[in-house]
Amino acid sequence: MTIGLIIIGDEILSGKRVDQHFPKVVQLLAARGLQLGWAEYLGDDPERITATLRRTFATSDIVFSCGGIGATPDDHTRQAAAAALGRPLVLHEEGRRNIEQRIVQVAREAGKEADLNAPENLQRLKMAEFAAGASLIPNPYNNVAGFALGTHYFVPGFPVMAWPMIEWVLDTHHADLHNREARAxxxxxxxxxxxxxxxxxxxxxxxxxxxxxxxxxxxxxxxxxxxxxxxxxxxxxxxxxxxxxxxxxxxxxxxxxxxxxxx
Missing domain, CATH: 3.30.70 (Alpha-Beta Plaits)
Structure with a gap:
């Protein structure tokens, strides 16, 4: 079973931001006796993301995808994953509750009362719309979860969120692979x-x-x-x-x- 990495974002391809995920994922894998088999960089092009995911879903690879799972117009990964599998986007109930809890927490910290029906908060709920059948990847930074579809794992582009989420996946879902194949x-x-x-x-x-x-x-x-x-x-x-x-x-x-x- 090969491990792959997809890094998504125009800001990476334009050089506006320097990718930090590749070396960190290599490090996280090496600490568990694993290694990366391939990596791809993609811009914010929904058709290309969909085509790439359609191809990788057809394999048995473990794939980590970083970026593009937010709710702004340049975020396409959630929709592309659903399209690649031919599944509808649905609101994940636990994901919705996590986001609402975060909204309430932030409002309280600011000394305000949260309005869950405010347009901006309803927009935030789109971050819990995943392809039908998705499971959650907990986000220890702000509780806004990533999602998993089979052995594909989708996390935010922010390293402070993505890296502990990838570690959680490796240790929760693939601990049986750790140090299974020693290398020299x-x-x-x-x-x-x-x-x-x-x-x-x-x-x-x-x-x-x-x-x-x-x-x-x-x-x-x-x-x-x-x-x-x-x-x-x-x-x-x-x-x-x-x-x-x-x-x-x-x-x-x-x-x-x-x-x-x-x-």
Whole structure:
């Protein structure tokens, strides 16, 4: 089961805001022995969001979607999720109660009496309109919930809300996956080598070890560091050490200069 991440918002694509979700989700997953399989960035385009979700709903992937679940005209994720599944938008009763409780709380803190029928408060209730069959994801920041449809989880774009909600999902719905598949990684720095010269060795390693991926991270160097490639293997721990020994032997056969990476 692959884990995917969708990040939604014109403000990300325009550069008005810098995405913080990708590195944080990678960190949250790594802390549980998990890793991200793919990520996509989308603008506030309802047709594109719908098409993307229609495609991902057709998989068995665990998908986190950040952003676009508010009630302003540029928020389309709730509607797109419903359209992708061919379901109607319905007012989630528990979600409605959560929002009304929040409205009352904010009014009391301001020394006022809440009018739940005021137009602005009725507009806020749209944040509890989800595709039929959705379940709630609790929001510890302001109690305005996100929602889940199967293994798709929709949270706000605000990191202070999204990140604890994603953690809750991982620990509540997918704790069985935590540390289920241990992974290891070993690498070396290969100095002044061309990737093309190392490609046959990389291909041979992946062919020989089914549970291993070979990675190559080239650097052009600078005034302080020579040109080099970080070459390594990652995957099942019981294969990594053997594959790494084979990698080093292959580098020796090529008379390549290499050393351990710093740290």
């Amino acid at each position: 990684e070993r690498s070396v720095l290969v100095w002044e080598a061309a990737e093309s010269a190392l490609t046959p060795l990389m291909e041979a390693l992946e062919s020989a070890f089914a549970g291993i991926k070979v990675f190559s991270l080239p650097s052009v160097g600078d005034a302080h560091t020579r040109r080099h490639i970080e070459l390594g293997v990652k995957g099942a721990p019981d294969q990594v050490e053997v594959a790494f020994a084979r990698l080093c032997a292959g580098l020796d056969a090529l008379h390549a200069e290499y050393s351990p990476p710093p740290g």
